[in-house]
Amino acid sequence: MTAEHAPRILYQVKQVELAVRGRLDAVVRPHGITVTQYTALTVLEQHPGMSSAQLARHAFVSAQAMEGIVRALGDAGLIARVRDTDNRRRMTISLTPAGVALLAACRSDVDRIEAEAFAGLSASERVRLGTWLQDARRALEESH
Template identity: 45%
Template sequence: MTVTTDRTDDVGTDMPVDAPTLLYAIKQVELAIRARMDAILRPLGLTALQYTALTVLRRRGGLSSAELARNSFVTAQTMGEMLAALERRGLVARQVDPDNRRRMFTYLTDEAHQLLTEYDTEICALEEQMVRELNVRQREAFRGYLSRCRTALGETPPH
């Protein structure tokens, strides 16, 4: 027999003790998203991480590898390997920074722009499925909460 007691969270709401932590719930969502994105992108030979890097470059081209790694949530080494693969496929192009010849800026190619446009509908449908139970106001609040969480975690470097 399992005995469950309640606890009170910071806003005074009773929660079952065996309820998953927010970190666990977020990780479950992230894994589900990644699995679905990998399935959508598999015919292209792209991973969810590669797709994320391409969408970051679509929003803000001309990033260095280190900047792109930070914005794509991967290590600099992983980004270097990813950029080499994407460059071989003709999806990104790199240019030397005229002010610092050791630094290179990365841009999407026309082929990458076209590929992203073709898959926008499927990726948007996945996002819509994820938030379909939320109304417009709740979606905006959710986006704001996630942004605040990300900002808070960025304030303190990991140990």
């Protein structure tokens, strides 16, 4: 197949995203959360103390959608919102022990999905792929 007839890289990335989303849904649904809620929890695991607006940007949803996600996760006891001591108008969001436990319960299944998806890549190729994907995301953000 020639390059001009090969599927676009953007199309291939979207196919991978949809396949991963389906597999993640099967893993997180029994825990009572959605893939989008799982994404928000993993972002908070890496960046505790974010505002709702920051979390929305990192989780790739609108601020309005994040309001519902934060409400649901808070109602489920998976996150806690506290007033920022430096800026009393700002609320920060962090995982609760239940949120940490839920992520731990999902970790081996998520690790398996990732291992299956990228089994054909060496460790250094996985690092390189991660770098390329981050570079692509950054380039799109900067050009927007």
